[in-house]
Amino acid sequence: MSTPQTLFDKVWNAHLVRPETPDTPAVLYIDLHLIHEVTSPQAFTELRRRGIKVRRPDRTLATMDHSTPTTPRNSLGIIPVIDPQAINQLDQLRANCAEFGIPLFELGSANQGIVHVIGPEQGLTQPGLTIVCGDSHTSTHGAFGALGFGIGTSEVGHVFATQCLLQRKAKTCAVRVDGRLNPGVTAKDIILAIIAKYGIGAGTGYVFEYCGEAIRALSMEERMTICNMSIEGGARAGMVAPDDTTFEYVAGRPFAPQGADFEAAVARWRTLPTDDGATFDHELTLNANELVPMITYGTNPGMGIPITGVIPLPEELPDAAARQTLDKALAYMALEPGKTLLGHPIDVVFIGSCTNSRISDLRQAAQFLAGRKIAAGVRVMVVPGSQQVKAQAEREGLDEVFKAAGAEWREAGCSACLGMNDDKVPPGKYALSTSNRNFVGRQGPGARTLLASPLTAAATAVTGVVTDPRTMLDSL
């Protein structure tokens, strides 16, 4: 009998062009390479310098998402790009894709969107694949039982040239989430709680596999939210074993196998889950029954608390370095230890990003905003993850709900997640954000970010102060 294997082991082994040796890393085959305008140009330059072609343009897909504006279209139906640097980056991506034969989802076209939203949406993201992108949130694709991880621009060049990467095999860590979520508590709260409990470096050197009753009960979009933030826990990749939920999601999507090919693929995919008796190098646990909505108070995603809790006191922390980190974070955030965040005024609410911009996220936010007005003085930006998500939301009338409430309904893109396009949080202002990072200046210089779920964001949009979404459930 063969040795029991984890999901990660199986995907890893199936992609070994050459196994690793003590002297050399493994040569790992990459099934799907997603690219965008920000981390690809220097890699194309290197290809040109060496006179190398893109080996498999048919395994490569480009989109425009990071530096793009999300401003509503003009009277010609065009999303206007004003920033000269963004124009240059987008022009270069167009030229590079044309030169090397790479399909491109052009800004504003029907399938364009955030790279980690479009892969799954198009059926390109499938169980058992290796998927990379010059973007750390490539971990998102692990929700399908794929091995997805972020790479740097040098590695983007390696994949262009060879469709392979040099890799040392990571260690494995099971992240077991038992129990069931209570109403008002979401997948976002699971991952924020894991990171708050174990810290932002816990996953360094590991690939997470999320398992347990609570994970099995989640939809694909919820699993994507969790895998997306694996990197915030330090893990380059996070995976969920594929199951019927996965297969139903993939079925019928444009780039997914069709008909008999799909049935054959499902038969292969059913062999992927971790075998009984397989061992992990490490395990983390969380009980979903006890979970309440989570929110961050500091300047890294591990600085999170239950929304009903209080900001930690420095004297509760184990060492001087942790106390110094907390002091600096709270000084930046202008928040006080020992205080609750409930009731704290918010200036901007951002509903979007590769973490929480899918149709289910927008539906959740809309149910709280339906028939209500957002609080006076609060700017609420709702940014769908893709043009497909936007079109679906509009078919369901969600755009009308958001607009009637006083929120902005914008075009698809990374938007205010990362402060490199026009969507920014002003200095000193507080943003309740469904994105993934609350680093100093992440949403703009001096911006103060509180990370939370779309439900918490929508509840907060209505009141203008940090609000526990469970207090609004009865009024739905």
Place this chain on the structure above:
Amino acid sequence: MEPITTFSANAAALPTANVDTDQIIPAKYLKVTDKSGLAKGLFEAWRYLPDGSLNPDFVLNRPETAGAQILIAGDNFGCGSSREHAPWALTSYGIKAVISTSFADIFRSNSLKNGLLPIVVDAETYHELVSICEEDPTVELTVDLATQRLMLPGGRAVGFPIDGFSKHCLLNGVDELGFILSAEDAVAAYEAGAPRTVNTQG
């Protein structure tokens, strides 16, 4: 890539944990299509005051450490975004090695491809190094990659781990792409035997 062998340089201590790549180089500097302007943006929020002038309190702005080529930083250095602009910013500023108790995986991988040496030491050595820098900001450390040793003032040597392949590439100034390109036959053989799973053109 320039080969790294042995070098001695001034070390600057940045005793902050979890320095994320947004701090190393903010996203607004990522709108370039080459590697220009990144040194200017290195540690922007700490290095400059709101009016754009240099912050005299930031370690790399002090006269004694202005030319430091070694950075000593807190645990989990380089966490967050995968932007290779972070090691590009550090190397174009002049940093050749970062010493920490741990590095985020993607940052470490990116650094090794750019001749930036990530040196992992234990917590005790880290604290000792920070103290040494605080006592004498002009202190020089010697890094010997071939023997994987960090030489402290007074002659004490501390070993550090590095993957053998990465060490070979750094010592010889070769990049990894040449090595993978040499595996072309194996790649073609793999493709011939693997199921066709993805076609972005179809």
